[in-house]
Amino acid sequence: MASAPERDAPAAPAEEPAAPAAAGAPKRKRRGRRKRGASLAAGASAGTSAAAGAGAIAAPEPARPAAQAAVLPAAQPAPARASSPQPKAAAARTQKARQAAPAGEAAPRVPPRGSARARATAPGGSARGIDPHDASQLQATREGFVRMRGRTDKGRGWYQEIDLEMAVTLVREHAAVVVNRHTIRRLLSNRDFRMMILNRDKYTCYFCGDYGDTIDHLLPRSKGGHTTPDNCVCACNLCNQTKANRDLDEFVAAGIPVKPLE
Numbered sequence: 001m002a003s004a005p006e007r008d009a010p011a012a013p014a015e016e017p018a019a020p021a022a023a024g025a026p027k028r029k030r031r032g033r034r035k036r037g038a039s040l041a042a043g044a045s046a047g048t049s050a051a052a053g054a055g056a057i058a059a060p061e062p063a064r065p066a067a068q069a070a071v072l073p074a075a076q077p078a079p080a081r082a083s084s085p086q087p088k089a090a091a092a093r094t095q096k097a098r099q100a101a102p103a104g105e106a107a108p109r110v111p112p113r114g115s116a117r118a119r120a121t122a123p124g125g126s127a128r129g130i131d132p133h134d135a136s137q138l139q140a141t142r143e144g145f146v147r148m149r150g151r152t153d154k155g156r157g158w159y160q161e162i163d164l165e166m167a168v169t170l171v172r173e174h175a176a177v178v179v180n181r182h183t184i185r186r187l188l189s190n191r192d193f194r195m196m197i198l199n200r201d202k203y204t205c206y207f208c209g210d211y212g213d214t215i216d217h218l219l220p221r222s223k224g225g226h227t228t229p230d231n232c233v234c235a236c237n238l239c240n241q242t243k244a245n246r247d248l249d250e251f252v253a254a255g256i257p258v259k260p261l262e
Contacts, residue, residue: 130178130179130180130181131178132177132178132179133171133174133177133178134171134178135167135168135171135172135178137178137181138164138167138168138171138178138181138182138184139164139181139182140163140164140182141182143161144163144164145161145162145163145164146161146162146163146164146166146167146182146183146184147159147160147161147182147183147184148160148161148162148167148170148176148183148184148185148186149179149183149184149185149186150185150186150189151186151189152189152190153189153190153191153192166226167184169226169228170184170186170226170228171184173226173228173229173230173231174187174228174229174230175187175188175226175227175228175229193227193229193232194215196229197215197229197232197233197234198212198213198215198234200229200234201233201234202234203234204234205234205235205236205239206233206234206235206239207235207236207239207243207251207256208236208238208239208256208257210236211236212234212235212236212237212239212240213234213236213237214234214235214236214237214240215232215233215234215235216232216233216234216235216239216240216243217231217232218231218232218233218247218248219231219247219248220244220245220246220247222245223245223247238257239256239257242257
């Protein structure tokens with residue numbers, strides 16, 4: 001039978017039962033482990049296929065039978081490029097130039113005839129078989145003109161189409177040379193031509209004999225004269241202005257002007 005203190009002691013509270021899981025809550029799925037396992041399996045299969053491929057690449061080629069190897073031709077080296085022999089005519093001219101060269105000096109190399117270099121180094125730069133000073137070789141083109149080339153004072157090339165008569169006059173009066181049947185080339189630029197006339201006449205007026213530094217045309221350009229060495233002379237400023245567009249005979253008949261005494 002229990003004692004009085006035990007009867008009087010309060011009873012211990014009973015443990016509450018665990019709350020049951022909510023009926024509507026979704027279950028937790030373990031997707032992370034499944035994905036990790038799938039990736040590991042894929043990596044392992046990839047490594048296996050790569051190793052198989054490497055083995056296939058590294059596998060040596062099976063040896064060919066001796067009979068098949070004997071049939072295949074051996075690789076032949078590329079043929080050496082043969083140097084073109086020098087023409088006999090060019091060799092003869094080169095030998096002649098060597099014999100004519102002074103002792104101790106190298107003979108100049110003679111270009112083949114008909115080449116661009118030979119035409120460029122020929123007198124007047126004319127083509128083969130063309131006399132640069134023979135105006136009778138000129139012929140007009142189908143369009144009826146002759147080509148004329150030259151250089152400006154700054155060295156730039158220019159081109160002009162002239163008639164056959166003018167081209168013949170320029171060649172005969174030593175202002176141009178024949179390049180080919182349809183082309184002539186002016187020898188000097190305007191500045192060089194002026195200096196050539198003044199130096200040729202020694203800065204002396206052709207009419208009065210005094211000092212001159214201008215260029216005058218004996219046959220004026222308005223009457224068909226051209227700027228050529230044969231038609232241009234050195235003149236002083238007074239004679240040049242007095243002559244104007246008159247011919248030489250008219251100017252001499254009218255009297256050469258006399259300069260006033262200073």
